[in-house]
Amino acid sequence: NAGVTQTPKFQVLKTGQSMTLQCAQDMNHNSMYWYRQDPGMGLRLIYYSASEGTTDKGEVPNGYNVSRLNKREFSLRLESAAPSQTSVYFCASSERRRLRAVFNYGYTFGSGTRLTVV
Amino acid sequence: AQRVTQPEKLLSVFKGAPVELKCNYSYSGSPELFWYVQYSRQRLQLLLRHISRESIKGFTADLNKGETSFHLKKPFAQEEDSAMYYCALRGFGNEKLTFGTGTRLTIIP
Numbered sequence: 001n002a003g004v005t006q007t008p009k010f011q012v013l014k015t016g017q018s019m020t021l022q023c024a025q026d027m028n029h030n031s032m033y034w035y036r037q038d039p040g041m042g043l044r045l046i047y048y049s050a051s052e053g054t055t056d057k058g059e060v061p062n063g064y065n066v067s068r069l070n071k072r073e074f075s076l077r078l079e080s081a082a083p084s085q086t087s088v089y090f091c092a093s094s095e096r097r098r099l100r101a102v103f104n105y106g107y108t109f110g111s112g113t114r115l116t117v118v
Numbered sequence: 119a120q121r122v123t124q125p126e127k128l129l130s131v132f133k134g135a136p137v138e139l140k141c142n143y144s145y146s147g148s149p150e151l152f153w154y155v156q157y158s159r160q161r162l163q164l165l166l167r168h169i170s171r172e173s174i175k176g177f178t179a180d181l182n183k184g185e186t187s188f189h190l191k192k193p194f195a196q197e198e199d200s201a202m203y204y205c206a207l208r209g210f211g212n213e214k215l216t217f218g219t220g221t222r223l224t225i226i227p
Contacts, residue, residue: 042124
């Protein structure tokens with residue numbers, strides 16, 4: 001069971017370069033998310049996708065774009081990387097399940113991408 | 119708006135001593151509260167959810183709506199408890215999770 005797979009695990013970029021972080025899940029989840037994790041800031045939502053073909057901005061979307069290519073894949077693109085985007089990026093997916101008359105959304109996280117912009 | 123506050127960035131506790139990680143939240147409706155744990159260089163894992171009322175790895179957390187708190191407790195700390203702990207909230211009918219800033223727990227042998 002792969003769960004949520006992120007690539008690459010590490011990346012160093014120069015300021016102004018572009019790159020795409022890949023995320024794929026094999027759990028048939030409808031919803032997918034991109035978070036960034038920074039010391040003292042916790043996890044902040046960048047973008048999310050409630051279903052294939054839809055995307056919405058989260059708390060910190062500036063400087064990023066996303067694509068929900070299909071139900072499995074949700075990519076995050078940095079068009080012109082900046083040092084402020086140095087962070088650890090986590091992808092996650094979730095599905096709505098009924099648990100004891102309460103709807104519960106189980107989240108599964110990827111292992112993260114450590115990005116450094118110099 | 120929904121907000122989660124974890125007032126302690128760092129917490130050090132001796133092995134065998136009780137642990138309490140604080141979490142307060144702000145949300146106008148009925149929230150769902152979670153605790154996630156991240157061991158060194160690993161992915162986040164769900165530790166507890168308030169609706170399950172379970173105890174995982176000796177940890178418990180009770181939702182106190184009057185104090186808007188969801189503190190994580192363990193009576194006797196173990197060295198393997200050293201990790202980063204995040205409190206998270208989801209609003210009713212909303213899939214998005216809002217995380218607190220996290221507390222790094224270090225257990226001193």
